[in-house]
Amino acid sequence: MTNxxxxxxxxDLVIEIRGRRLVDVAELSVARGQIVGLVGESGAGKSLLLxxxxxxxxxxxxxxxxxxxxxxxxxxxxxRLLRSVRGRRIAVVLQGARAxxxxxxxxxxxxxxxxxxxxxxTPERRARIAHALDAVRxxxxxxxxxxHQLSGGEAQRVAIALAVALRAELxxxxxxxxxxxxxxxxxxxxxxxxxxxxxxxAVLVVSHDLALVAGLADRIDIIxxxxxxxxxxxxxxxxxxxxxxxxxxxxxPTLERAQETVP
Amino acid sequence: MSGSGGAVGxxxxxxxxxxxxxxxxxxxxxxxxxxxxxxxVRRPGLxxxxxxxxxxxxxxxxxxxxxxxxxxxxxxTNLLAAxxxxxxxxxxxxxxxxxxxxxxxxxxxxxxxxxxxxVIVASLLVGVPVGLFAGAVGGKLDDLLMRIVDxxxxxxxxxxxLAIAATLGPSMEHAAIAIVVSWWPWYARLMRGExxxxxxxxxxxxxxxxxxxxxxxxxxxxxxxxIGPVIVQAxxxxxxxxxxxxxxxxxxxxxxxxxxEWGLMVEQGRTLTSTQPWVALFPGAAIMIAxxxxxxxxxxxxxxxxxxxxxxx
Numbered sequence: 001m002t003n004x005x006x007x008x009x010x011x012d013l014v015i016e017i018r019g020r021r022l023v024d025v026a027e028l029s030v031a032r033g034q035i036v037g038l039v040g041e042s043g044a045g046k047s048l049l050l051x052x053x054x055x056x057x058x059x060x061x062x063x064x065x066x067x068x069x070x071x072x073x074x075x076x077x078x079x080r081l082l083r084s085v086r087g088r089r090i091a092v093v094l095q096g097a098r099a100x101x102x103x104x105x106x107x108x109x110x111x112x113x114x115x116x117x118x119x120x121x122t123p124e125r126r127a128r129i130a131h132a133l134d135a136v137r138x139x140x141x142x143x144x145x146x147x148h149q150l151s152g153g154e155a156q157r158v159a160i161a162l163a164v165a166l167r168a169e170l171x172x173x174x175x176x177x178x179x180x181x182x183x184x185x186x187x188x189x190x191x192x193x194x195x196x197x198x199x200x201x202a203v204l205v206v207s208h209d210l211a212l213v214a215g216l217a218d219r220i221d222i223i224x225x226x227x228x229x230x231x232x233x234x235x236x237x238x239x240x241x242x243x244x245x246x247x248x249x250x251x252x253p254t255l256e257r258a259q260e261t262v263p
Numbered sequence: 264m265s266g267s268g269g270a271v272g273x274x275x276x277x278x279x280x281x282x283x284x285x286x287x288x289x290x291x292x293x294x295x296x297x298x299x300x301x302x303x304v305r306r307p308g309l310x311x312x313x314x315x316x317x318x319x320x321x322x323x324x325x326x327x328x329x330x331x332x333x334x335x336x337x338x339x340t341n342l343l344a345a346x347x348x349x350x351x352x353x354x355x356x357x358x359x360x361x362x363x364x365x366x367x368x369x370x371x372x373x374x375x376x377x378x379x380x381x382v383i384v385a386s387l388l389v390g391v392p393v394g395l396f397a398g399a400v401g402g403k404l405d406d407l408l409m410r411i412v413d414x415x416x417x418x419x420x421x422x423x424x425l426a427i428a429a430t431l432g433p434s435m436e437h438a439a440i441a442i443v444v445s446w447w448p449w450y451a452r453l454m455r456g457e458x459x460x461x462x463x464x465x466x467x468x469x470x471x472x473x474x475x476x477x478x479x480x481x482x483x484x485x486x487x488x489x490i491g492p493v494i495v496q497a498x499x500x501x502x503x504x505x506x507x508x509x510x511x512x513x514x515x516x517x518x519x520x521x522x523x524e525w526g527l528m529v530e531q532g533r534t535l536t537s538t539q540p541w542v543a544l545f546p547g548a549a550i551m552i553a554x555x556x557x558x559x560x561x562x563x564x565x566x567x568x569x570x571x572x573x574x575x576x
Contacts, residue, residue, distance in 0.1 A: 054472060056468070056471055056472065059402065082474075083474040083475075083476065084474065085474070086471070086472055086473060086474035087472065087473035087474040087475075088474060091472075092469070092472040094465055094468065094469055094472075095465075096465035096466075099464065099465040099466060100465045100466050100468075100469040101466055101469070102466045102469075102470065102483075102484045102487075102488070103466070103488055104487040104488055105483075105484075113483075114473050114475075117473070117474065117475060118474065147466075159469070162473075
């Protein structure tokens with residue numbers, strides 16, 4: 001496994017639902033420790049693309065092409081294999097924060113059970129959880145709380161802490177910060193950057209918020225109507241080529257200002 | 264990161280069942296039993312229902328001690344003391360066979376309430392798994408199971424129970440089976456609706472994305488969050504089942520003499536209502552009080568477990 005092999009590599013990925021082609025991506029890859037932004041308007045196929053990676057598409061969806069994760073082909077893989085990858089190697093952080101935590105479980109129980117499920121031995125669990133809480137700067141007392149007793153930012157940290165405790169190699173962040181207020185958004189983004197440094201975690205940040213992604217990602221892919229229409233570094237902001245990219249830039253006043261000040 | 268302590272009030276959606284709503288600031292300081300008692304005391308209906316249920320439970324357990332003539336609940340007869348009015352040795356009078364009505368009502372708790380509890384539990388044991396499975400899986404199996412449920416629900420419960428009990432033959436066990444058969448589809452449908460609604464929640468998706476097998480997601484993430492309204496409905500239904508069971512016995516399809524079943528006792532006093540009303544009146548009152556108690560209890564629980572709960576027609 002050389003560094004040149006991407007951790008996640010999608011090739012000729014086509015997703016159709018009832019004959020309608022909703023995703024058609026020729027190539028998208030994420031290297032180990034890389035943060036990639038996937039930005040598009042709502043309905044561009046971002047969430048569908050994410051669900052396809054972990055094999056949780058609606059029953060009436062058909063998928064063609066290749067979804068390779070660390071040499072494993074995930075498309076059409078047996079449920080057993082997919083379940084061992086889900087959470088354990090690829091963690092998903094959802095938009096809802098609190099809504100993504102089961103209301104009848106204390107956050108600590110939720111983390112604990114996931115570690116048991118993925119066969120983390122008992123003596124190791126405590127150390128891993130302590131490390132994860134430290135990594136996301138979460139007060140251990142919050143593990144005794146139920147989701148409705150957490151703030152949105154705290155709940156999001158719980159979800160990310162679980163990804164750290166499971167030592168996920170890739171985090172798929174599905175609008176993970178959209179429901180949070182601006183300062184908390186920045187904190188979560190900073191957390192992803194830190195995890196990349198300390199844990200070597202790769203992150204695929206899926207969002208409609210170009211400003212947030214631009215400050216975070218090593219590379220940005222712009223998706224429109226299911227296809228990648230533009231790809232590049234933060235320069236896509238200052239010199240957008242595609243119509244959709246320009247719209248995403250102008251839709252955001254802070255970005256527009258950034259554009260004006262950057263020569 | 265704010266220190267929004269454990270006193271967070273009832274803001275969340277379904278998850279709010281964990282801190283006592285109402286007076287959140289004050290109640291957070293109190294102990295858990297203190298909070299529960301405070302919650303009940305502020306709701307007279309719930310408190311009243313719970314008190315009666317408690318009295319019924321004590322009466323059922325201590326019937327042999329409390330009843331002046333325990334034998335009268337069994338095969339004893341005392342024709343010389345038949346149809347005595349309330350008073351003296353017989354606080355609620357005696358029936359046609361000279362049996363003490365008060366003793367029979369006390370032992371009748373075990374039959375009328377006891378059998379109804381068993382019937383409800385059995386209905387839940389059938390209905391909840393069917394509904395959970397249908398709601399959590401969805402698709403064609405869901406459709407198939409729910410059409411079967413619809414067939415059962417097309418008949419009024421009492422009528423269906425009556426038909427089944429009549430077919431099986433008159434006995435207490437057959438009456439109980441008949442009620443279970445006519446009752447479980449309600450829980451299947453209710454459970455299915457709750458489970459199907461929760462299946463689309465983010466935390467269910469998150470659980471699947473963690474690699475948790477679907478059956479375990481259904482048991483640990485859907486069931487605990489969907490069961491509240493079903494529990495509420497079951498406690499409300501206890502009153503209805505007590506009435507249905509009494510009705511079947513009244514019609515001769517349930518408990519048989521000398522079983523001290525309240526509905527049967529009402530039937531035995533039916534022809535005497537103008538002359539010796541106590542024979543039918545007191546067992547009838549017992550049915551009414553027990554049914555009322557469970558209804559009040561259910562309504563009290565509804566407020567807690569199912570704030571937006573659907574009413575059953």
